[in-house]
Amino acid sequence: MISTPSRTVVDELALRHLDAAYNLGRWLLGSEQDAADAVHDAYLRAARACDTYAGGNARAWWLAIVRNCCLARLAVRSKDTRNVAIDGDPAAAERWLPHTGADDIEERLDSSRRTQQIDVQLQRLPVVYREVLILREIEELSYREIADVLETPMGTVMSRLARGRALLQKALTEDGTTGAPHGL
Amino acid sequence: MDCKTASDLLPLYFDGELDRATSREFEAHLDECASCQAALIELDALRQSLRHEAARYKAPQALRTRIERAAAAPVAARALQNRVRWLALAASWVLAFVAGGFTLEAWNHGSASVSEESQLTRDLFASHWRALAAAAPIDVVSTDQHTVKPWFAGRIAVSPTVRDYADQGYALIGGRIDYVGSERVPVLVYRHGKHLIDVFVLPPAVVPAGTAPVRQQGYVLERASMGGQAVAMVSDMDETELTRFRDLVDASSRGE
Numbered sequence: 001m002i003s004t005p006s007r008t009v010v011d012e013l014a015l016r017h018l019d020a021a022y023n024l025g026r027w028l029l030g031s032e033q034d035a036a037d038a039v040h041d042a043y044l045r046a047a048r049a050c051d052t053y054a055g056g057n058a059r060a061w062w063l064a065i066v067r068n069c070c071l072a073r074l075a076v077r078s079k080d081t082r083n084v085a086i087d088g089d090p091a092a093a094e095r096w097l098p099h100t101g102a103d104d105i106e107e108r109l110d111s112s113r114r115t116q117q118i119d120v121q122l123q124r125l126p127v128v129y130r131e132v133l134i135l136r137e138i139e140e141l142s143y144r145e146i147a148d149v150l151e152t153p154m155g156t157v158m159s160r161l162a163r164g165r166a167l168l169q170k171a172l173t174e175d176g177t178t179g180a181p182h183g184l
Numbered sequence: 185m186d187c188k189t190a191s192d193l194l195p196l197y198f199d200g201e202l203d204r205a206t207s208r209e210f211e212a213h214l215d216e217c218a219s220c221q222a223a224l225i226e227l228d229a230l231r232q233s234l235r236h237e238a239a240r241y242k243a244p245q246a247l248r249t250r251i252e253r254a255a256a257a258p259v260a261a262r263a264l265q266n267r268v269r270w271l272a273l274a275a276s277w278v279l280a281f282v283a284g285g286f287t288l289e290a291w292n293h294g295s296a297s298v299s300e301e302s303q304l305t306r307d308l309f310a311s312h313w314r315a316l317a318a319a320a321p322i323d324v325v326s327t328d329q330h331t332v333k334p335w336f337a338g339r340i341a342v343s344p345t346v347r348d349y350a351d352q353g354y355a356l357i358g359g360r361i362d363y364v365g366s367e368r369v370p371v372l373v374y375r376h377g378k379h380l381i382d383v384f385v386l387p388p389a390v391v392p393a394g395t396a397p398v399r400q401q402g403y404v405l406e407r408a409s410m411g412g413q414a415v416a417m418v419s420d421m422d423e424t425e426l427t428r429f430r431d432l433v434d435a436s437s438r439g440e
């Protein structure tokens with residue numbers, strides 16, 4: 001039966017790209033528990049739909065399912081008044097930031113402050129820009145792969161990426177954190 | 185290259201999405217333009233920040249264990265487990281399918297044969313549907329075969345013979361790179377009336393055995409030879425129309 005080999009393929013795929021899936025979920029949902037649940041949902045859905053996977057880029061197919069499961073959770077959450085929408089509420093974003101232990105060395109303080117500022121600004125971006133930045137800059141997906149994950153034209157990927165970069169750049173500059181350029 | 189063109193191309197260059205020839209033209213401009221240099225440095229600074237300073241969350245061990253356990257479970261047990269989860273999560277499932285169901289829906293109807301030949305057929309149909317579903321069947325938009333061919337040259341090992349049949353009613357509108365199995369293959373996209381035709385240039389290792397057209401869900405797959413390379417064409421066109429195109433391509437390949 002075809003389901004056995006295909007199922008194995010999905011298992012391998014999900015486990016190999018589990019960090020990427022969780023990272024995407026964590027950035028989209030802002031919560032550890034929700035991200036883990038969304039990835040588990042995605043795995044079940046992928047396993048169930050394994051015989052519908054017919055070639056193409058496997059990682060993009062898997063991440064597309066993860067993303068859809070996250071968006072479904074976001075949609076449910078935005079209807080739930082007990083929860084705060086994750087966009088446009090910096091205070092809410094800060095609650096999800098990783099807490100580091102006491103940093104008494106000045107340098108470590110600087111670097112952790114910088115990390116926190118980037119995380120806050122990234123979490124503040126509307127989800128359409130945040131996801132494209134995560135996929136491109138952190139997961140290093142190509143335009144085509146991102147287009148497959150978002151199920152959107154390549155042109156949309158390019159314009160969202162450009163807009164997302166500009167917004168984040170501007171936010172970080174205004175935050176006063178880009179005094180010392182990184183990289184080059 | 186002027187600065188306006190260069191700044192439009194800058195992100196594509198930065199992301200490694202420009203073909204070789206255009207990259208070189210861009211670099212020639214970059215050498216002499218301080219503002220494009222500054223813009224590139226800024227993009228890179230942002231990337232370094234995101235790669236090295238933004239959190240990259242690793243999947244917690246508990247999640248990994250959950251999935252490993254599910255993966256190890258026998259298929260029958262998993263089906264039950266899935267059903268229970270599905271009921272519990274009914275609301276979010278419905279939304280998930282609404283958000284991303286189209287492509288999967290189309291694939292669901294595909295044949296489930298295990299032979300390599302039908303796997304190839306499935307890949308080709310899926311690629312065609314995926315491209316249509318993504319509303320981006322083409323990566324390089326051009327009606328000029330002299331633009332389409334070099335675009336592939338920078339991205340793929342074997343660049344295809346690119347021919348236009350606009351005079352015969354089948355106009356080349358562009359190309360993309362897609363996967364057949366694990367192989368990246370060039371796809372030439374033609375338009376006939378309101379129908380799109382994907383022409384997959386097949387690597388020698390996956391040349392299909394059969395010659396009869398294959399039909400799935402109102403789509404037809406035909407095989408032909410274009411400029412000596414084996415191709416498979418997929419379209420929702422009327423079968424006689426697609427056969428006419430196939431004969432045209434075969435004839436031009438023989439140099440008639």
Ligand SMILES: [Zn+2]
Pocket residue numbers: 186187188190191213217218219220
């Ligand atoms: Zn310039």
